[in-house]
Amino acid sequence: MATSMGRRLGQSLKNTAQIITLQWNRRDGFKTARSHVYSVCKPKRMALAGSGLGISYALFGFSFGKKDDEEKDELTEAYRNARLAHARGDLKKADELYHDALKIATEQMAAKKITQEKLITSRTLMYDGLADIALQTGQIENAEMLYKETMKGCLSQGMAQDANAIVELALKLASIYAIQGKKEEAEEGYKFCLQATQPKMEEREKLWRAGKGGSLVKKKRADVTGQPEEMEVSEQEEVELNTAALLGMTLGSYGRFLLYERRYQEALPLFEKARLYAENTLGTESNQYIVVLNDLATLYIVTKNLSEAEKILKDGIKISDSAKLGEGASLYCNLGAVYLRKGQTMEAMSACKTGLELAQVFDHKTAYKMAEACLHKGVNVLSGTAHTKPTT
The missing domain is CATH 1.25.40.10 (Tetratricopeptide repeat domain)
Structure with missing residues (x-):
């Protein structure tokens, strides 16, 4: 171990x-x-x-x-x-x-x-x-x-x-x-x-x-073609x-x-x-923010706080799906891991399949391996070659 x-x-x-x-x-x-x-x-x-x-x-x-x-x-x-x-x-x-x-x-x-x-x-x-x-x-x-x-x-x-x-x-x-x-x-x-x-x-x-503002996320405005572009900020x-x-x-x-x-x-x-810091420097619709959410969820998974992990993952998935972020693939894989631990094998397979598809689209090699492992575990559970409730 x-x-x-x-x-x-x-x-x-x-x-x-x-x-x-x-x-x-x-x-x-x-x-x-x-x-x-x-x-x-x-x-x-x-x-x-x-x-x-x-x-x-x-x-x-x-x-x-x-x-x-x-x-x-x-x-x-x-x-x-x-x-x-x-x-x-x-x-x-x-x-x-x-x-x-x-x-x-x-x-x-x-x-x-x-x-x-x-x-x-x-x-x-x-x-x-x-x-x-x-x-x-x-x-x-x-x-x-x-x-x-x-x-x-x-x-x-x-x-x-x-x-x-x-x-x-x-x-x-x-x-x-x-x-x-x-x-x-x-x-x-x-x-x-x-x-x-x-x-x-x-x-x-x-x-x-204190919720008094001060975000450092770069503001954007439309350029001459109507596309968003970052506004200039001071050197400080x-x-x-x-x-x-x-x-x-x-x-x-x-x-x-x-x-x-x-x-x-x-x-x-x-x-x-x-x-x-991710929220106030890059914004919530950024890959780095999703990475941090995934880190938090991972921590909650290994400490067996599955309800909190599931909540964070679903919140992150909602953001990543909307903004089409590649790091969302990892969220789906971890959500699959949560479902496996809860004995919800079919839900786990569905989440990990989505994670695999996203990993292919965004060429996310780490998430791809996670998804494959999750799907393999799910198949084993369904075939009766593994415990129905995996341990950490």
Whole structure:
């Protein structure tokens, strides 16, 4: 049982780590492969919705203007091409281009075409990109080393230890430690991330809890074609939104860690708070909000509070069906798990079948496996080869 729990913990936290680095293959969510939560060593916008590369060219000391001017700088062009390949999901090509850019930076430094400071910045950017690729491809130890090098580069340029970019890197490292089974280091990392972000959001959170507004969900208006587009926000609002989103991810990640450690009473308030942040940064009609609901439901399932789990899942399904959200597939699978535990096998089969169909539509591999397992269990129950009331 312990081995099984350990495997599930590792997979869950690997998924958590990848959520931080991968663009969600959904309509919205934390899209950080195309645009990191923060530019390495310098704040920038988080792409909470829509696309947009947001590549931090400014760190090279350049501001892009005309295409001809951009192409005159070999180093900047190499980095841009690497990030574009990364955004397209061509990880092999991106890896090659990041290494090419590192070589160019070293050669330009030797030729005295760039300063030592610019070399450090360049290496920091390349290491961050390579670290994300390593994590995405399961090279955990390599990712750990590269994230540490990235953090070292940021700190060497005077970045504060509680800066959002440092917190993002710390969150990635915490998830890596959890995957490696380094529980103490993982928990220290999660706690550091909370301590660095929570004080910045205290006043805003008070407004949310008091029902006095203050939502950071980006408002939309119709563009010239009548399609909705996000309204511009001030730089201060953008920074606060980034901080809130990062805190929300930390709460969810730490909560899942505690869940799989069976520290249920500690996980519950983190998930509840993550729900508050998802609602007020992305809105209820977002995949991230549905993910948090699924986390809460999972907690209630394993603690045998099936009525509360069922209520949360049905509320989430109503939202996800209306907004056509891919994460709704997981909700249906967990609803099937609830029905199996209640002995309602036919209802379980129906829910899991819907989950399987949605998983296929949205290419949700994790939910697909959940649905298959649920359906297999249901078939066994109906054929009399399993208990009619599965245990946890």
